[in-house]
Amino acid sequence: MTEPRTSDQTRARILDRGRSLVLERGFGGVGLKDILAAAAVPKGSFYHYFASKEAFGCALLEGYVEEYLAALDAVIALPGPAADRMNRYLSGALGTTSVTMADRCLVVKLAAEIADLSEDMRQILDAGVSQVCTRLAGLLREGAEDGSLVPQPDPERSGAMLYTQWLGAAIRAKLARSRLPLEQAMEDTHARFFI
Numbered sequence: 001m002t003e004p005r006t007s008d009q010t011r012a013r014i015l016d017r018g019r020s021l022v023l024e025r026g027f028g029g030v031g032l033k034d035i036l037a038a039a040a041v042p043k044g045s046f047y048h049y050f051a052s053k054e055a056f057g058c059a060l061l062e063g064y065v066e067e068y069l070a071a072l073d074a075v076i077a078l079p080g081p082a083a084d085r086m087n088r089y090l091s092g093a094l095g096t097t098s099v100t101m102a103d104r105c106l107v108v109k110l111a112a113e114i115a116d117l118s119e120d121m122r123q124i125l126d127a128g129v130s131q132v133c134t135r136l137a138g139l140l141r142e143g144a145e146d147g148s149l150v151p152q153p154d155p156e157r158s159g160a161m162l163y164t165q166w167l168g169a170a171i172r173a174k175l176a177r178s179r180l181p182l183e184q185a186m187e188d189t190h191a192r193f194f195i
Contacts, residue, residue: 011049014039015060023104026113027057027121057114057121064106065128072135082139083148083194089139090189093166094182101166101182102173111167133160140193149193162189 017038021030032053036046050056075089093101102108107125114121137159143149152158169185 007048010039010041010045014041014046014049014056015063018056019060019064019106022057022060023106023109027110027117028113054118054120057118058124061106061110061121061124061128065124065131068128069131069135072132076135076139081146081148082143086136086139086143086149086193090166090186093170094179094186097179100170100173100179102170102179105170107167108170108174129163133163135159136162143193148195150195152193158193162193165189 014035018030018035021034021038025034032043032046035056036043039046046056050059071092072089075085075092078085078088093105095101095103107129110121111125114125134156137155140149140152140155140158140162144151144155165188166182166185169181172181173179
């Protein structure tokens with residue numbers, strides 16, 4: 001097995017520490033100095049990997065989208081009825097008592113901020129969200145076929161609206177500092193989609 005190169009580890013460390021800061025403070029609230037200090041790298045190292053802070057943001061979001069979709073794909077690939085897999089995915093978004101989707105999702109944290117800040121970053125997040133919605137539509141179709149989910153006249157639209165509901169609930173949970181909006185989204189999702 002090949003050991004990761006030091007340069008790959010440095011780039012990964014910058015992205016990892018940067019993600020933590022961005023989740024905490026937003027993209028605009030994190031300066032280059034903050035990222036450098038958190039990753040313990042000199043300024044030159046940052047610019048070796050990223051041409052600008054925006055390029056760093058694009059790489060951060062590309063990695064996040066890739067990771068998120070891989071985790072969702074792993075849930076979708078599990079055996080069993082589609083409703084069980086949908087429930088598992090949504091339970092992950094609901095999270096634990098102290099950490100929910102509202103606390104760890106870069107879409108929740110950055111969508112409004114970067115939509116006006118960076119067209120490249122906006123496109124990366126938008127494409128990622130579209131892929132999530134497509135996968136949810138696939139689960140809704142599977143659930144209709146296996147009898148575990150209510151058949152939808154337009155699974156693509158329903159998948160998109162389901163994600164939108166959860167995104168809104170996560171934003172509301174963040175504002176209220178309460179998981180209640182996510183719990184309510186779970187109740188509503190079960191009432192509308194689950195048999």
